[in-house]
Amino acid sequence: MELVTISDIEAAAKRVEGVAVRTPLLLQTWDPRGTLWLKPESLQPIGAFKVRGAFNAIGSLDDAARERGVIAYSSGNHAQAVAYAAQRYGVPAVIVVPDVAPRIKVEATRAYGAEVIEVPIGEHEAKARELAAERGLTLVPPFDDAAIIAGQGTAGLEIAEELPEVDVVLVPISGGGLAAGVGTAIKARCPRARVIGVEPALAADAADSLRRGELVRWPQADRARTIADGLRSQPSELTFAHLREVVDAMVTVTEDEIREAVRVLARQARLVAEPSGAVTTAAYLFHAEELPAGKTVALVSGGNADPAMFAEILAG
Structure with missing residues (x-):
């Protein structure tokens, strides 16, 4: 590896x-x-700190991938980071969050212009991967x-x-x-x-x-x-x-x-x-x-x- x-x-x-x-x-x-x-x-x-990884990941994408958009799954801080980075780059973003995520983080993510989808805890990663395949979005994972x-x-x-x-x-x-x-x-x-x-x-x-x-x-x-x-x-x-x-x-x-x-x-x-x-x-x-x-x-x-x-x- x-x-x-x-x-x-x-x-x-x-x-x-x-x-x-x-x-x-x-x-x-x-x-x-x-x-x-x-x-x-x-x-x-x-x-x-999540803003560091999100900007590097989106900044590393080619123009075609940015145009299609990105998707992420997160309990909060990575969600905000990807939404913020996507907004700065002019890239569409979808964020899947567990429905128990702190409201302050969820609302902040929406405020950056991302589409936020809430699902039961433990299901947000699977849902994000499903939507990435359906919509042709690039997955920006929180750490992997x-x-x-x-x-x-x-x-x-x-x-x-x-x-x-x-x-x-x-x-x-x-x-x-x-x-x-x-x-x-x-x-x-x-x-x-x-x-x-x-x-x-x-x-x-x-x-x-x-x-x-x-x-x-x-x-x-x-x-x-x-x-x-x-x-x-x-x-x-x-x-x-x-x-x-x-x-x-x-x-x-x-x-x-x-x-x-x-x-x-x-x-x-x-x-x-x-x-x-x-x-x-x-x-x-x-x-x-x-x-x-x-x-x-x-x-x-x-x-x-x-x-x-x-x-x-x-x-x-």
Whole structure:
């Protein structure tokens, strides 16, 4: 299986330049250890890192494919990213979402001009593939694609350029596209740095898989228990092959730890983070004994928090 290379990520960086925000590394002065930097991908145009992969994937298509249009399946952030990228490129877009997806993400996707189709949870991928075949649309998957992985890897390229002496990079893992890309970039540019994947304990299928050395599938009902709705997917064969090469260790965090990390990010870092985006900070705050020492970057992957849930967490 051919893996994404640093050259692929460098090419992606040129495609997304001027569209994806080059998010800063923010040293957290409230941290008593003084070793935490946050990379707030929540500041991207659609509020999450997914814009990087979507722009690289659509930017890699030929004119004929763009004219026919694209289709994607997603619980929210990838949906918005593809809709936004398609709008910027003038490409028709259809997005299939589970009917339990956060309304804030669904409505934002519609606002970018995409046709949104809602189906029962667990059926959105199959429906998207069916419609792609029927309508001649190009499927832009959320993570199982080399162009997506390379696009997400541009975040890792930025970390390496801004903090070349980084010791630890904390990355959330769901489908694995972000960790695959960021890990590839970090290993190429900062080979001494350790890449640590972070998952909710209630959806720790990647940790389970890496421990066993093979893909382990958790039931959808089990993965749906976590408040981190953006981390309920599972790695593909492609992303898992990357994870085995570039992820040095895994940390899992509890639901209470995720909630507290959301509060800390809001109150101390002045950042709005959805639960999925807060898991890396949770790992830093509550699992220091499982992490290597040194300069640590926690990637805050998204900030599209449901307003009611966000208020409830802050009040807790």
